[in-house]
Amino acid sequence: MSDLPTDTDTTAADTVAAALDAPNPVRALLAVHPDASHATFTPRVGPPQDVVSVSVEGYHELVAGLRGIGFDGFVDLCGVDYLRRRPRFEVVVILLSHPRRRRVRVRVGVPADAPHLATISDLYPGANFYERETYDMFGIVFDGHPDLTRILMPDDWEGHPLRKDYAVGSVPVQFKAAHRAT
Amino acid sequence: MSDTPNLVTGDLETPSIEPPAEVADVDAAAGRRRRALDLWMSGTEESAWLQGATAEGAQELLPAAEDPALAVQRGTVVTDDFVVEDTTDEDQRQIMNMGPQHPSTHGVLRLQLEVEGETIRRVKPIIGYLHTGMEKTGETLTWLQGPTNVTRMDYLSPLHNELAFSLAVEQLLDVAIPPRADAIRVLMTELNRVASHLLFLATFGLDIGALSMMIYGWRDREAVLGFFEKVTGLRMNHNYIRPGGVAADLPDGWEDDVEEILTIVPQGLAEYEELLNDNPIFIDRTQGVGVITPAECQAYGVTGPNARASGIDWDLRKVFPYSGVERYRFSVPLGRHGDTYDRYLVRVGEVKESLGIVRQVMETMPAGDYRSEDRKVTPPPRKRIDESMEALIHHFKIFTEGFKVPAGEVYQAVESARGELGVYIVSNGGAKPWRLHVRGPSFAHVQALPAMMTDSLVADVVATLASSDPVLGDVDR
Amino acid sequence: MAGPAEAPGFLLSTVQKGVNWARTRSMFPASFGLACCAIEMMGTGAAHNDLARFGMEVFRASPRQADLMVVSGRVSQKMAPVLRQVYDQMPDPKWVISMGACASTGGMFNNYAIVQGVDQIVPVDIYVPGCPPGPQSLMHGILTLHDKIMKGEIASPIGHGTSR
Structure with missing residues (x-):
């Protein structure tokens, strides 16, 4: 965290202004988000990716902050079910800054007993369908979402298919015409 | 290697x-x-x-008064569109259903349109009619079987799916890919882009009534598909690009086939441009229709040719290059108006650029191996299997048990024929992905359809839809 | 109606042959595409493979005007009722070709989302193997169906035109 402003009593606006100038804006922004942690990942192919982990409470504010420092493009939102880990679920958001040519990945753990998370479809309308998909597949409820209904499965479907404790639902192969029409 | 090594295996609770x-x-x-x-x-x-x-059902359009999505659809980003003032009561409006079985819906997409006379007031895309559970199935397949699964998502650019998946797995594995494999990948994916855009021309022509375009587009696409069949064994759904390289080397005499494609397609393309570009009927049906602004593109996650038609200079091959695509010279065609006509023009331009890349790849194709030397991911050569029992066992193990991939998570995107095709993989160190998520470009495009269609005419729905070129396999997965 | 037990006489069998011939030569498929196979189905109808040679290049937009449904691709649980409805809207006699591995058996997608074989929903006359079947395979399936119709009765007990 070397490029953080050293002055301790900076206001949030100052931080955002500093973040806009900093070589790594995401890292600078995190000064006002004490519950977030950050890592930079340099893949073999493609640009370095900032990965930010944040708590459920700080999630919406952090995404709003990222939007404020130029992450104008919405790329992806998906859920992951880690089953045995606490918190069990994780929601992964990928945002893109066109002018800076950077992607940032926001990870937020969601507990299984209260799978609630604030919606970001008010910040990025593009998150709308992705949140509906995550709700459909994992049962994570996005509070404040304008239209949180199932999107891929039928309305009357039971269960959330991409959860790890939901069986694949495979049917054994039958080689005979089991229900033959007459 | 990975950003958070202890991601999946770490801080396990007692397995109660x-x-x-x-x-x-x-x-x-x-x-x-x-x-x-x-x-x-x-x-x-x-x-x-x-x-x-x-x-x-719950997924369908609510009454306008109760529809909170309307504010998002209209208010948040749609600031610069021409919004027609409400002139009639809500009971003057009617809800029309289009699809999922409809000749012009490019697959099993369903649109609910609320119309007032001829004007569309609200649109709601209803998807999921082709939901295949591929992300779930992907968790039951080994890393080497993965491309078989993902290639069937966006079935018009299957090689891009395979490429994105393979690149993601290779990042976790940290294996290097030989230059020839990279060049073959670029060659095949660019040809795939050509085939996909030719199919766009065909279906777009069909949908707006230029029926001969339908016949022409398919005719030229067959030339590319014939080459694919020769190289990969299948016309579609190839499973050709795999983690570690490609499945097989190019066949002898492949240059002649590519040369033939490079002759046929530009000839046809010149013909189509002559047929359509200045055609008054075509212009009337496309110019100023289905406009989407750059701000909307960014907010809705619209990428690829659709975003470039709005003037966003963003091509992943340029900004985040992969597979050595930065070695080839090409330009990125841009539109200015973000309308249906520009989306058509951009795609025609991209076909030309892709053919340019194909020619450069053909002229500079490096010699060498077509897959990685890393024996962990690559099965031993066929000849060794006859000689050595270890090689036979190794071969058997790779194809039954599969290789293990270090724990971690990675997001890798490529520029498919439709836009940013991203693959997000979580590995827990096993022989199968813990989570496989594909960010399909068409998903975002279908989501942005209301922004394009609201307050336009019913007759323009089909033109707008066709020009955004969604593939429902990519939307529903 | 002449059942299989009582063979029709000379006059009826000639009429039957004529009607069957007419049916095979003017078979209108419903334009009902689902997934990858639909692309190959359209490719079969396009210039290179030219389905018009068999009098069936006109893909009807309305199921009311179609008598052949090519189930081209994977049928999801959400699509199944729609597919059945389209089938019910088609007038008799009607035939169904199950095109590709997914439509026939669920293919590689043996999971919660996909109907494991469209024959659970509609009666299928011809199964075309492949993933996706090439245009030649589909054409072979169509010609086999023509064969089947030529050998079949005009009216079968369940009204599907072919004997089962």
């Missing part, structure tokens, strides 16, 4: 979790089969399930 509810779910699966059987037994009478499934 109850066993997965397999038993109950098998019952549920049996129940669904029974429902399917009910349908079959019901003859032409509608069964209760049939009625329930086709009647209005």
Whole structure:
């Protein structure tokens, strides 16, 4: 965290202004988000990716902050079910800054007993369908979402298919015409 | 290697979790089969399930007064569109259903349109009619079987799917790819882009009534598909690009086939441009229709040719290059108006640029191996299997058990024929992905359809939809 | 109606042959595409493979005007009722070709989302193997169906035109 402003009593606006100038804006922004942690990942192919982990409470504010420092493009939102880990679920958001040519990945753990998370479809309308998909597949409820209904499965479907404790639902192969029409 | 090494295996609680509810779910699966059987037994009478499934449900349009999505659709980003003032009561409006079985919906997309006379006031895309559960199936397939699965998502650019998946797995594995494999990948994916855009021209022409375009587009696409069949063994769904390289080397005499494509397609393209570019009917039906602004593109996640038609200079091959595509010279065609006509022009331009890349790849194709030397991911050569028992065992193990991939998570995107095709993979160090998520470009494009269609005319729905070129396999996965 | 047990006489069998011939030569498929196979189905109808040679290049937009449904691709649980409805809307006699591995058996997608074989929902006359079947395979399936119709009765007990 070397490029953080050293002055301790900076206001949030100052931080955002500093973040806009900093070589790594995401890292600078995190000064006002004490519950977030950050890592930079340099893949073999493609640009370095900032990965930010944040708590459920700080999630919406952090995404709003990222939007404020130029992450104008919405790329992806998906859920992951880690089953045995606490918190069990994780929601992964990928945002893109066109002018800076950077992607940032926001990870937020969601507990299984209260799978609630604030919606970001008010910040990025593009998150709308992705949140509906995550709700459909994992049962994570996005509070404040304008239209949180199932999107891929039928309305009357039971269960959330991409959860790890939901069986694949495979049917054994039958080689005979089991229900033959007459 | 990975950003968070202890991601999946770390901080495990005591495994006191109850066993997965397999038993109950098998019952549920049996129940669904029974429902399917009910349908079959019901003859032409509608069964209760049939009625329930086709009647209005939660996913469909709400009454306008109760529709909170309307504000998002209209208010948040749609600031610069021409918004027609409300002139009639809500009871003057009617809801029209289009699809999922409709000749012009490019697959099983369903649109609910609220129309006032000829003007569309609200649109709601309803998707999921082709939901295949591929992300779930992907968790049951080994890393080497993965491309078989993902290639069937966006079935018009299957090689891009395979490339994105393979690149993601290679990042976790940290294996280097030989230059020839990279060049073959670029060659094949660019040809795939050509084939996909030719199909766009065909279906776009069909949808707006230029029926001969349909015949022409398919005709030229066959030339590319013939080459694919020769190289990969299949016309579609190739499973050719795999983690570690490609499945097979290019066949002898491939230059002649590529040369033939490079002759046929530009000839055809010149013909189509002559036919369409200045055609007054075509212009009337496309110019100023289905406009989407750059701000909307960014907010909705619209990428690829659709975003470039709005003037966003963003091509992943340029900004985040992969597979050595930065070695080739090409330009990125941009539109200015973000309308249907510009989306058509951009795609025609991209075909030309892709053919340019194909020619450069052909002229500079490096010699060498077509897959990685890393024996961990690459099966031993066929000859070694006859000589050495270890090689045979190794071969057997790779194809039955699969290789293990270090724990971690990675997001890798490529520029497919439709836009940013991203693959997000979580590995827990096993032989199968823990989570496979594909960010399909068409998903975002279908989501942005209301922004393009609101307050336009009913007749423009099909033109707008066709020009955004969604593939429903990519949307629903 | 002449059942299989009582063979029709000379006059009826000639009429039957004529009607069957007419049916095979003017078979209108419903334009009902689902997934990858639909692309190959459209490719079969396009210039290179030219389905018009068999009198069936006109893909009807309305199921009311179609008598052949090519189930081209994977049928999801959400699509199944729609597919059945389209089938019910088609006038008799009607035939169904199950095109590709997914439509016939669920293919590689043996999971919660896909109906494991469209024959659970509609009666299928011809199964075309492949993933996706090439245009030649589909054409072979169509010609086999023509064969089947030529050998079949005009009216079968369940009104599907072919004997089962």
